[in-house]
Amino acid sequence: MPTDRRSVAEFPSLGERAGLLERKRALKMARSAHAYVRGATARFYDWLGAVDAGLVPSAPPVWICGDCHLGNLGPLADAAGKVRIRIRDLDQTVLGNPAHDVIRLGLSLSTAARGSDLPGVTTAHMLEEMVHGYCDALLGHDESLSEARAGRAVRAVLRQATHRRWEHLAQERLERVEPSIPLGKRFWPLSDEERRAIAALVSSEAAQALVGALHGRGRHHAVTVLDAAYWMKGCSSLGTLRYAVLLRVGGHGGSGKAKASYCLIDIKEAVASVAPAAPGAPAEPDHAARVVSGARALSPCLGDRMLPARLLGRPVVMRELMPQDLKLEIDQLTREEAVGAARFLAAVVGHSHARQMAPADRRAWADELKLHHGGGLDAPSWLWTTVVELVAHHERGYLDHCRDFALARAG
Template identity: 25%
Template sequence: MSKLVRKIQKFNAGRLPERLAMKYANMRSGPFVFLRATCHLYYNRLPDAPVLEKAPPAWTCGDLHLENYGSYKGDNRQVYFDINDFDEGILAPASWDAVRMVSSLIVGREALKAGEKEALALGDMFIRRWADGLADGHARWVEREIADGPVRELLTSLKSRQRIDLLSSRTVMHKTRRVLKVDDRKLLPASKAQRERVTAAINAFAAREPDPKFYRVLDIARRVAGNGSLGLDRYLVLIQGRGAPDRHYLLDLKQSPPSALAGASPLKQPRWKNEAARAIAVQRRMQAVPLAFLHDVEMDGASYILREMQPIADRVSLAEAAKQDGAIESLVATMADCLASAQLRSSGRQGSANADALMDFGARQKWRGELLDAALAAARQVEDDWAAYSQAYDDGAFAPEAPGEA
């Protein structure tokens, strides 16, 4: 058994077998999916480069790539475009998010309908735009009135989306009440024991809230979503909300394991109440406006992120953007702006460098080409790892164990 196989199996040990099998199958489908599902491999195999070691410390998404940006509704009820996944959030060199993002442009070039030369040009543009954003020193945000290109189109298209549309897509009416639409694909039935433990956790959380009746649990299903998180314990919960049948809310409850970067980052980390609290704290620091509903919940000794499923949450379609002249360039530029703003916004907090240090780093020129070279080398490693993984997968190394096997 190769070291690569052992590392992947060790990282995913303990995950739910049926969904872990889905994850492994997804990883076989292409190097971009493999990149998204193996954050733990990526940072442990970074090339030696001063820019990856000596960049100022910053709060990082930890798993930045093309599909970890999207729209969300803030607690001021306005819709924004920003980095939107912080499960791996951690304190790390400021260059780590950027190098992974540029690697995703190279590995994901097929999704962008781009060749390697074009992907490298996009990566170079991302680095320059991000560095210039840091040097400028002003944290900005992206909402509909100031967005352009495909991001503006996305945010404009979301204006008409309503909660009832989301409810209708995820629930069915049973007589006069709503129940979750279990389809054995995205939603799987929950056992009696699972329903009891989730209900108990929600009730314990609700007891500390001003309106506990808002969180009265109506239905629960196991949720299949994400890529790297497949195999973790995850549920969709239908709650009373503001009334039946059309003002109920949907909540996503997802297990939060330690960050995949925990053993890779050279920086000392703060002590957190639990892993969900870590991810939520990083998200609140880096996003322009906090998400409307975001809490940590403990259940059977493990921590979970509890968040509202929103009718407006979405990503830019890369396939559609690739059909429009200049759209991909506009999208990548916006993504670079979001990263610079997120790092400036979270500067000077529990070990992260202050804004002056980030501005000084961004203004330097010499490291920019070095970062692009490191991203290309890391992308090559991902592609080689995917080829080795694919061979091992085809040879049965990741086949589910039969009952009774050790």
Template identity: 25%
Template structure:
């Protein structure tokens, strides 16, 4: 057994053992999927690099890659495109966010068989646009009114999405009742006792929380599988039905919160958050221009969770669909760079994060740190490919099999 498998097993030991196999299987898909599932390895290695260009402290989402941008409906009912995953969010060097995204470009493009010359150009584009946006000192947002090209088409399509589409995908009729469908490949049946406790908990959340939806009652609940890095985290979908409007339903996502995987490698002091869920939504509200509907936290069975509405418009732009359209890729990555710097500007000056003038000064020195970022990202992409090859071999040799039954606690049937 290799040091790599020891490291991966150690990191995933507090995830649901019943789901560990599914996470490891997902990570065998390609090197990019492996990269998404090993965020902790990235920062473990990056934090040990000596002499890397310094950068001011900012709020970062921590796990920034090409598929952690997406569409969603804000609490003002408008559709936006923005960073959309804050599980790893912390106060850290601004350059860390840039390096992870640029690394994801090299790995994802290679997995999609996109010419590496194009990858180099797109990576340079991201760094240059990121710095140029910081220099303006002005955070911007992207919605159907301000977007261009392929992203405009993507957001206008998202605008037209309806809740009926979500219900058609996620629910089924069981006699006279509407329930969450267990035919959906990412839904799993909950044990009776857990389901009962969960439904009662959400009933109380609706009654008592200022963030909960009014005039709804709980109708059903399932375990949900989603993402890559978060497979194995406790995550539930709860179906709610309006008590005022006939046949009106709402689906709520409830996701367990863990400490950020960056935490062991941070030198900057962090705020004293009440819990990990509060950390996640606090940073999300700082970095996004408008945050999603029903975004809140709760404690269930002594564990912290983030709650938000499952939306019809929440989606990521799949690069495999546009891999032969260089101009579209150029525009999308350019927009991602604008959003990355905008999130840092928007959250500047909070709990020790750099103010606008410090970020502008950092951006003005882009000539000093652009090439080190590109070089490190390219080299780390090669490390990921080597790690992925070793991981796939060991997975095939069943090295990870003995982790599947670490616990007697079974969350799903």
């Protein structure tokens, strides 16, 4: 029987979702040390605070990703259709210390190298290249963002994203090209309350204007909800509101004779960030507004297709998913790929930070990064020390998590 014809009674109710989603999250984090790093953002900041409060330098406050690991960078398309690697997930964004993004990326790259059985000396060179790439971007060296230097693994993802169209997105996310969402392992049916709330949100003037603009149509073209479902997706977001909404833009009910187009909307609850904000940083009115503000500062091509809103009394971010939006899912790295990816991805992050800084601040922060070299390498000693300490914390945390998960399953 096709999954979209299954009885609604076979799926968890609204009240049953939280426990099931938490178990799914625990399973995902138990799959590898790298997956554990992705899902343990709160513990990252707890451990970072315990390493040495005076070790990490204070850089000029800017909007930071807050959760700058490999999976939160990837290809994004801008309004002109140009695809570039950018920061693609801003749930944890805050006005904070850019050093936190550098350290988190260093930890993520280090665990990816460990998962690829690369020697420790490769990690040392990766951190060295990270600093080179980040500083080059801070100082406005355009060649730092050259995709030719990104490494073969990153370039392969970028090429794949460039050639993707709606059919690829629908087949990947919905497992079909037809305009419907199949219920099953990833998509669950909505309650009547959820369905009404989503319909009201999509029909709002702000949502209609956003979707119409993204599809090159005026607000006189109708935006119609074809289907919607709860989306069991991600790791850190499990347990919060998450919905997939399939829309038709234009066509029936719209003006003109243009053929209807389809789009997939991701509605995601915005929760409090665990990343520490800079002292005295102004607070956004709610978490959805914070996420969109951070996105517009760090990755404008993404922020421009996001909308802060309210759904069922909670702050949510509404975002259209584009076919070119992909994660950097790199299972295995060679030494050359690891070093190239480290330099290039750090440059991407540095570029996102630099666009928010005055020239004098960029120069001062770059000079700080070049100080305190340790052991003959160009990576500053504070970066090496924090990453090494955090790798040790996460290795232990990961093994403890796996043990707890195994005991829970056995019970």
